[in-house]
Amino acid sequence: MKKIFILFLLIISFVSCKEKESQEEQKLIAEAEIFKPDWVEDVGAKKFQFKEDVFYVNDYGAIDDGSKLTTEAIQKAIDACAENGGGKVTFKPGVYLTGSVFIKEGVHFNIPEGVEIRGSEDINDYPDIQTRVAGIELEWPAALINVRDQKNVTIDGEGLVDGQGKVFWDYYWELRREYEPKGLRWIVDYDAKRPRTFLISNSENVFLKDLNIQKAGFWTVQVLYSEYITVDGLTIRNNIGGHGPSTDGIDIDSSKWILIQNCDIDCNDDNFCLKAGRDWDGQRVDRSTEYVVIRDCIARQGSGLFTIGSETAGDIRHVYVSNIQGKGTKNGLNIKSAVTRGGTVEDVYLENIEMDSVGTFIEVSMNWNPSYSYSKLPEGYNRDSIPEHWKTLLQKVEPASKGIPTFKDITLYNINVRGAKRAINVNGLEESYINNFNLKDVSIQAETAGQIAYSKNWELENVTIETDDNSEVKLEETVNVEFMDSVYVKE
Numbered sequence: 001m002k003k004i005f006i007l008f009l010l011i012i013s014f015v016s017c018k019e020k021e022s023q024e025e026q027k028l029i030a031e032a033e034i035f036k037p038d039w040v041e042d043v044g045a046k047k048f049q050f051k052e053d054v055f056y057v058n059d060y061g062a063i064d065d066g067s068k069l070t071t072e073a074i075q076k077a078i079d080a081c082a083e084n085g086g087g088k089v090t091f092k093p094g095v096y097l098t099g100s101v102f103i104k105e106g107v108h109f110n111i112p113e114g115v116e117i118r119g120s121e122d123i124n125d126y127p128d129i130q131t132r133v134a135g136i137e138l139e140w141p142a143a144l145i146n147v148r149d150q151k152n153v154t155i156d157g158e159g160l161v162d163g164q165g166k167v168f169w170d171y172y173w174e175l176r177r178e179y180e181p182k183g184l185r186w187i188v189d190y191d192a193k194r195p196r197t198f199l200i201s202n203s204e205n206v207f208l209k210d211l212n213i214q215k216a217g218f219w220t221v222q223v224l225y226s227e228y229i230t231v232d233g234l235t236i237r238n239n240i241g242g243h244g245p246s247t248d249g250i251d252i253d254s255s256k257w258i259l260i261q262n263c264d265i266d267c268n269d270d271n272f273c274l275k276a277g278r279d280w281d282g283q284r285v286d287r288s289t290e291y292v293v294i295r296d297c298i299a300r301q302g303s304g305l306f307t308i309g310s311e312t313a314g315d316i317r318h319v320y321v322s323n324i325q326g327k328g329t330k331n332g333l334n335i336k337s338a339v340t341r342g343g344t345v346e347d348v349y350l351e352n353i354e355m356d357s358v359g360t361f362i363e364v365s366m367n368w369n370p371s372y373s374y375s376k377l378p379e380g381y382n383r384d385s386i387p388e389h390w391k392t393l394l395q396k397v398e399p400a401s402k403g404i405p406t407f408k409d410i411t412l413y414n415i416n417v418r419g420a421k422r423a424i425n426v427n428g429l430e431e432s433y434i435n436n437f438n439l440k441d442v443s444i445q446a447e448t449a450g451q452i453a454y455s456k457n458w459e460l461e462n463v464t465i466e467t468d469d470n471s472e473v474k475l476e477e478t479v480n481v482e483f484m485d486s487v488y489v490k491e
Contacts, residue, residue: 035349035413040320043293044230044259045205048152050108053087055080057096064094066118069125071099081107086152091115091159099125100142100195105150111157111211119144119163119195119217126195132224132253134189135278135311137285138389143199143222147206156209161197165217168194169244183378185371189246190389194218200226209233214240219248220267225287226255231263238267239301248273249302254287254314261293266300270307271329274316279340279375280395282313283402289314295322304334305355310368312343312405319348326355331363332417337405338373339366339429340397344406351413361417361444364426364434366405401431408435412442420446423465424473428454433479439463449473455481 055077058064062073074089078101081087086106093114099122103109111117120126126141129148133140144163147153172192179188194217200206201224210233213220220236223229231250238247249265252258253275265271276282276289299305305326308316326332332355335345355361367373375393377383383391397403407428417423423446428434434455443464449471452458456479463483465473473483 035351035411037318037320037349039291039318040293043228043257043291045207045228048205050106050154051085051087053081053084055084055087055089056092057089058092062091062096064092064096066095066097066116069097069099069120071101071120071125074098074101078102078104078107078109098144100127100144100146102142102146102148103150103153103155106152109145109153109155111155111159111161113158115157115159117144117159117161119165119197121164121167123168123193123195131199131201132277135275135313136190136281136389136392138190138392141193141195143196145198147200147203149202150206151204153203153205154207154209155198156207156211158210158212161211161213163195163197163214163216163220165194165215165238165244165247166242168217169242172245183376186373186375187390187393189372190393194246196220196222198222199224200229202226204228206230207232211235212237214238216244216247216267218246219251221250222253223251223255223258224253228257229255229259231258231260233262234264236263236265236267243268245269251275252289252292253311254285254289256288256290258292260297261295262297264298264300265302267302269302270304270334271299271302272297273304273307274319275309275311276314276316276343278311278313279393279403280397281392282311283342283397285314287314289316290318292318293320293322294324295320297323298325298327299329300327302329304331304363305329305353305358306332306350307334307336308345308348309336310338310341310373312337312341312345315344317344317347321348321350321353323352324354326353326358328357329355330359332358332361333363333412335364335407335410336368337366337407338368338370338403339405340374340403341405342397342403344408346406346409348409349411349413350415353412353415353417355417355420357419358417359420360422360425360450361415361420361446362412362424362426364407364428366407366427366429366432404429404432406432410436411438411440413440415439415442415444417444417446420444422446422448422450423467424450424452426452426455430454430477451476452481453477457481
């Protein structure tokens with residue numbers, strides 16, 4: 001009888017705990033719904049029907065052992081499918097070496113399991129196109145796989161896309177060693193032409209799904225000047241065989257109504273990044289990034305779990321980031337710009353973030369990386385004879401006040417960070433205070449607390465910062481920013 005009674009108590013206790021957990025979950029869901037924007041369900045590509053016709057690249061002469069370039073055959077299959085009014089273009093198992101291919105309207109480009117697409121290691125196999133890279137419009141190599149000026153396209157499959165990028169990484173570092181002593185750090189990223197892996201440009205209603213991608217030569221996925229795009233289920237591994245410069249995971253660039261979900265990224269630069277143009281050229285184009293959802297993802301090695309900038313000229317707003325895990329990522333929330341960029345970053349909401357072994361969780365700078373961000377022609381160069389993209393970067397924003405960025409209305413909710421080197425490093429400008437940061441239910445364990453400068457109107461509720469060195473957040477030139485309710489605990 002006594003055993004039955006004890007068992008009964010255990011059951012009651014278990015049920016009570018479960019009810020309590022359920023209540024906590026319901027509370028979190030209810031609070032999240034308060035902040036969740038009403039536009040979230042409207043993002044992403046819309047489903048559409050493809051024709052059932054199947055086009056195998058092998059039937060158009062594609063070589064499947066990786067021994068020779070087979071770009072022409074793959075493109076022929078794509079073109080035939082498009083001329084047919086659409087259908088599926090796919091591959092028989094094998095290895096396919098290729099340069100740039102261009103997907104067309106109505107084409108379902110499928111890379112099935114057992115198929116490996118390898119990017120050419122010769123930059124000449126990626127024809128120059130008019131595009132935008134790192135915030136300015138210029139002639140630059142096409143990506144390995146391109147969707148340009150199209151709609152109703154799907155690229156998917158469980159096969160492997162290998163950018164074979166190391167040759168381009170090595171080229172960049174070689175050129176940088178040559179340029180830096182000449183005072184040309186600001187232009188080397190643009191002169192070192194390297195192929196992106198996927199480019200979706202000026203397109204609508206595109207799905208990019210379920211692919212395994214590795215060793216990008218430059219950015220892995222760029223969504224540029226596009227609307228209603230879904231990027232779903234990508235696994236990106238760019239640190240195989242080295243640590244490639246500028247191997248961002250997914251870059252959303254002056255685009256709207258974008259959904260990114262279920263992605264797992266390990267790279268050597270920003271994992272998930274929003275951009276909207278750089279300096280004078282970005283302000284000339286003046287196209288914003290808006291209505292972006294990033295959810296249910298993993299950010300591994302990389303510069304930022306979630307990054308905004310540094311290209312902010314066209315404005316970035318209406319952003320919802322939820323349920324992201326960071327594992328060894330350098331920064332958590334990383335907002336960066338420069339005093340020549342301009343633009344406004346606003347209405348950004350992050351919730352349900354878990355991070356471990358991070359550098360700095362909140363990293364915000366309006367004067368980021370000066371040697372790269374500010375363009376100055378060294379003595380000995382004739383402005384009339386330099387390349388056009390040099391001239392673009394040297395074009396000044398006038399008046400200078402137009403170059404001052406604005407960051408405001410940022411909310412972080414239900415955040416848990418462990419093993420950080422620094423909790424917070426936020427630096428606005430005397431001309432532009434970082435305004436209206438809201439932190440609720442945020443817990444950070446770090447070696448040191450960090451600082452906040454040139455900021456105002458921060459609201460903090462249930463914010464806990466535990467520091468190994470027993471430091472507190474240093475406040476400089478702040479208005480209505482207080483951490484009195486935060487707890488600092490020396491481990």
